[in-house]
Amino acid sequence: MTAGANSDSGCDEAWAWGHYYDNEVASSDFDRECVIINRPYLVIEKFTIPATLAIAKPGDTVQYRIRLTNPNSAKADAKIRDITDDVQYGHTITTNGTGTAAAVPYNFTVNLTTDPVKFTPDAGPIILSPGEELILYFNTSVSSAAYDYDCDKASYNATDKMNNSILRKYAEKCITVLKPGAGIRKLSDARTAEPGSEVEFTLMLENNGKAALYNVTVNDTMSPGWEFLEVTQSITGMNESEQSSAESSTNNIIIFGNITLNAGEKKTIKYTARVTDNASGGINENCANITGYDNTNTGYTDEYCITITVYKPALEIVKDVSQHDVEPGSEPLITIIIENPTYATVYNITITEFLPRGFNYTDGTAKLDGRKISDPNWTGIREFECGSNDTGQLNLTWNFTNTNFTDTDTEALVVIPPKTTRILTFRVHVKCNVQNTTFNNTVSVSGYTGAGAAVGPNSTSFEMRGYIADAELYKYASTNSPTFFEYIDYMVVIWNNPAGANIAPLTLADTMPPYIKYVPGYTYVGDLKIEPTVCGDYTDKAAGNYTAQYGGNCSDFHGELLDGNSGDLFNVTGEQTGDGMGEILFWNLSKWLFLTPGQQVSIKYRAQVIPGVGSTARNNVTLSYLDPEHPELCPDCEFNISSSTVIAIAGDINLTNPTELNYTLKLEKGWNLISIPIQPDDTSIFSILAPVQGKYIDVAAWNNRWQYRSYAYGDWFGDLAEIEPKKGYWLNMKEADNLTISGKTINEFNITLYRGWNLIGWPSTTAVPVQNLTLTYIDLATWEGRWNYRSYAYGDWFGDLSEIKPGKGYWINIPRNDTIAA
Numbered sequence: 001m002t003a004g005a006n007s008d009s010g011c012d013e014a015w016a017w018g019h020y021y022d023n024e025v026a027s028s029d030f031d032r033e034c035v036i037i038n039r040p041y042l043v044i045e046k047f048t049i050p051a052t053l054a055i056a057k058p059g060d061t062v063q064y065r066i067r068l069t070n071p072n073s074a075k076a077d078a079k080i081r082d083i084t085d086d087v088q089y090g091h092t093i094t095t096n097g098t099g100t101a102a103a104v105p106y107n108f109t110v111n112l113t114t115d116p117v118k119f120t121p122d123a124g125p126i127i128l129s130p131g132e133e134l135i136l137y138f139n140t141s142v143s144s145a146a147y148d149y150d151c152d153k154a155s156y157n158a159t160d161k162m163n164n165s166i167l168r169k170y171a172e173k174c175i176t177v178l179k180p181g182a183g184i185r186k187l188s189d190a191r192t193a194e195p196g197s198e199v200e201f202t203l204m205l206e207n208n209g210k211a212a213l214y215n216v217t218v219n220d221t222m223s224p225g226w227e228f229l230e231v232t233q234s235i236t237g238m239n240e241s242e243q244s245s246a247e248s249s250t251n252n253i254i255i256f257g258n259i260t261l262n263a264g265e266k267k268t269i270k271y272t273a274r275v276t277d278n279a280s281g282g283i284n285e286n287c288a289n290i291t292g293y294d295n296t297n298t299g300y301t302d303e304y305c306i307t308i309t310v311y312k313p314a315l316e317i318v319k320d321v322s323q324h325d326v327e328p329g330s331e332p333l334i335t336i337i338i339e340n341p342t343y344a345t346v347y348n349i350t351i352t353e354f355l356p357r358g359f360n361y362t363d364g365t366a367k368l369d370g371r372k373i374s375d376p377n378w379t380g381i382r383e384f385e386c387g388s389n390d391t392g393q394l395n396l397t398w399n400f401t402n403t404n405f406t407d408t409d410t411e412a413l414v415v416i417p418p419k420t421t422r423i424l425t426f427r428v429h430v431k432c433n434v435q436n437t438t439f440n441n442t443v444s445v446s447g448y449t450g451a452g453a454a455v456g457p458n459s460t461s462f463e464m465r466g467y468i469a470d471a472e473l474y475k476y477a478s479t480n481s482p483t484f485f486e487y488i489d490y491m492v493v494i495w496n497n498p499a500g501a502n503i504a505p506l507t508l509a510d511t512m513p514p515y516i517k518y519v520p521g522y523t524y525v526g527d528l529k530i531e532p533t534v535c536g537d538y539t540d541k542a543a544g545n546y547t548a549q550y551g552g553n554c555s556d557f558h559g560e561l562l563d564g565n566s567g568d569l570f571n572v573t574g575e576q577t578g579d580g581m582g583e584i585l586f587w588n589l590s591k592w593l594f595l596t597p598g599q600q601v602s603i604k605y606r607a608q609v610i611p612g613v614g615s616t617a618r619n620n621v622t623l624s625y626l627d628p629e630h631p632e633l634c635p636d637c638e639f640n641i642s643s644s645t646v647i648a649i650a651g652d653i654n655l656t657n658p659t660e661l662n663y664t665l666k667l668e669k670g671w672n673l674i675s676i677p678i679q680p681d682d683t684s685i686f687s688i689l690a691p692v693q694g695k696y697i698d699v700a701a702w703n704n705r706w707q708y709r710s711y712a713y714g715d716w717f718g719d720l721a722e723i724e725p726k727k728g729y730w731l732n733m734k735e736a737d738n739l740t741i742s743g744k745t746i747n748e749f750n751i752t753l754y755r756g757w758n759l760i761g762w763p764s765t766t767a768v769p770v771q772n773l774t775l776t777y778i779d780l781a782t783w784e785g786r787w788n789y790r791s792y793a794y795g796d797w798f799g800d801l802s803e804i805k806p807g808k809g810y811w812i813n814i815p816r817n818d819t820i821a822a
Contacts, residue, residue, distance in 0.1 A: 059295035086116035090146025144298035181209030194344030196450020207261035213292035225279025277453035327501030358434030432637035469627030470500030515613035675761020677806035728809025
């Protein structure tokens with residue numbers, strides 16, 4: 001029978017035929033015989049040893065048994081060529097196969113390169129007769145890579161004796177692999193921190209697998225700048241050796257080791273760490289890693305990270321002063337705004353105020369956030385001498401050790417909490433040596449982090465401008481070469497420099513030379529007619545106590561006249577013969593004057609030259625004044641300045657052959673610009689204008705201001721009292737008339753002029769060409785019903801004024817102070 005026999009059974013038929021001679025079938029017959037064809041089939045089973053084994057762990061060896069049975073019912077032999085097994089992933093066959101068939105032992109060679117794995121009998125195909133079985137044994141090793149639960153299938157490659165393949169069948173066996181798992185979580189008791197903060201961390205370890213995890217190590221790496229402190233006592237689930245190992249930590253890396261986690265077991269570690277100043281501001285990442293091993297030394301790991309925001313403290317400063325411009329006596333309020341703009345605390349604050357020169361702290365004025373605090377420590381100079389060149393200054397320091405709230409005696413500058421502003425205010429008193437310039441008022445603020453590192457110092461400045469009293473004193477005489485009995489009009493100008501501060505003049509003392517005698521009735525302080533207190537003897541021959549003339553008390557001015565070499569020149573011992581001083585004029589100006597920067601005031605008075613005066617005469621004027629206006633604010637801010645003038649006395653030379661004469665001025669209706677060319681005996685305005693009394697309305701003169709005498713509403717107004725030679729006057733006539741003046745000729749004279757416009761007269765009866773003027777001028781003009789002028793512009797002279805005439809008044813504009821002499 002061949003392999004191509006059909007079905008499980010087959011029948012054969014045999015036939016016989018008979019024929020006639022003509023081939024016709026005479027008769028036939030047949031017979032049939034059937035044969036049953038028996039084919040082999042196999043039953044496969046797969047078992048573990050013991051058969052109940054269904055669980056393994058990494059590192060375990062699992063024994064398998066595969067049984068092939070050729071049942072009796074097969075009634076045919078089976079030829080086993082090989083057995084296959086698709087071994088589970090992570091399971092490795094560690095031995096060749098062994099087995100028995102019909103009580104005969106066999107060896108198998110395993111081919112691990114095929115898929116599935118193939119076991120081939122070393123002796124060749126094994127024949128299994130009906131009712132016989134073949135058992136194959138082999139071992140596998142379970143690795144950590146094995147699936148938690150997996151099944152594999154065994155099969156075979158077999159034929160019958162005619163090499164027809166026997167239908168494959170499969171046997172399956174499933175194994176559960178118990179493996180460990182590593183899990184970790186990290187928690188903190190704070191989401192934000194700052195340098196100096198202590199944060200407690202919690203590490204929760206878990207074996208979330210089904211087998212023990214050995215040699216577990218936890219490596220907790222904090223951000224740079226974090227410092228491990230200690231493991232707290234709240235450690236759960238850890239034995240003594242595990243707890244001790246947790247202490248082996250330095251800086252920002254913490255290592256916990258020698259830990260065993262059984263299946264499903266949890267353990268907790270708590271420890272504290274400090275944020276140092278080296279920590280970076282912003283988000284800091286803290287990561288904990290767990291690593292453990294199973295029986296095969298295969299590692300299991302997990303990591304968990306958290307973030308903590310670290311805030312670094314900082315300080316910002318704003319400074320304001322209630323006055324930008326200050327002068328002695330000013331008491332500005334200084335405000336220092338200190339802000340902590342961060343979410344971290346600043347500790348142990350120090351505020352250092354560098355006061356400019358001439359500033360003094362006002363005790364008891366310091367407040368922090370509106371509450372009084374103790375006065376600062378100070379270094380430097382608190383007392384200043386007016387006029388000194390001392391450049392020292394005062395430095396103030398408030399800090400956490402010396403500053404308390406006075407109402408509760410509690411510390412005021414220990415901390416500035418996050419997002420908090422502190423406002424320090426205090427007053428200072430500006431003294432007399434403040435700088436007369438622009439300067440900076442600087443403050444510096446510093447503190448510390450919670451870890452002890454410095455915050456700051458930060459500083460800021462407020463620009464200020466100091467103004468100190470800078471008065472100047474000038475003295476002028478109407479003539480530089482008077483004759484005997486001639487009147488000299490003196491003018492003392494107190495000018496407050498525009499670059500300085502307000503001044504309050506106190507005492508003006510004018511020391512006259514002997515034989516220059518004060519003439520009462522002509523004295524003006526500005527627009528006010530104020531007589532001085534006249535002390536002493538104009539002849540310098542009397543000795544004894546001073547006696548006040550023309551009112552006042554000389555003793556009120558003791559100590560007011562000082563000399564750097566001789567000391568007090570005016571004291572209770574009185575005047576001494578030959579002390580070189582004549583009369584002394586004192587004006588108490590404290591109730592009358594206050595000059596702002598740029599303002600000036602003139603004090604005018606008259607004196608007469610008495611025979612006996614020397615060939616030259618010097619008189620000296622001194623002024624004491626306060627800066628500022630209110631003495632109570634700075635009683636020590638008193639300054640002294642002086643000025644002098646020298647005149648040459650012509651003696652009796654100018655008295656030789658004086659000529660008595662009358663001079664007549666022709667006056668038109670309306671305004672006339674006039675002067676008197678001779679020296680009358682009486683220069684009072686009513687004496688000079690007596691011939692035209694009732695015919696004039698106004699008369700005015702310019703002496704750095706307008707002085708006038710005007711008639712209105714039935715009375716006379718104004719302070720113009722005299723009409724004098726060398727000065728020009730505007731005279732307003734109701735009708736035309738002639739004015740005749742009697743007096744003496746003036747042989748020599750000096751006309752003192754000031755920069756700008758001057759209104760002068762020509763004190764001579766002889767006209768002179770304008771070209772004879774030796775001084776530099778810009779404009780010269782007179783009024784004769786129209787303006788006649790001579791002016792210089794664009795490099796040339798213009799106008800038709802050719803001579804200066806007696807009896808006329810002239811406006812003259814000069815670029816600098818000068819004198820006309822003739």
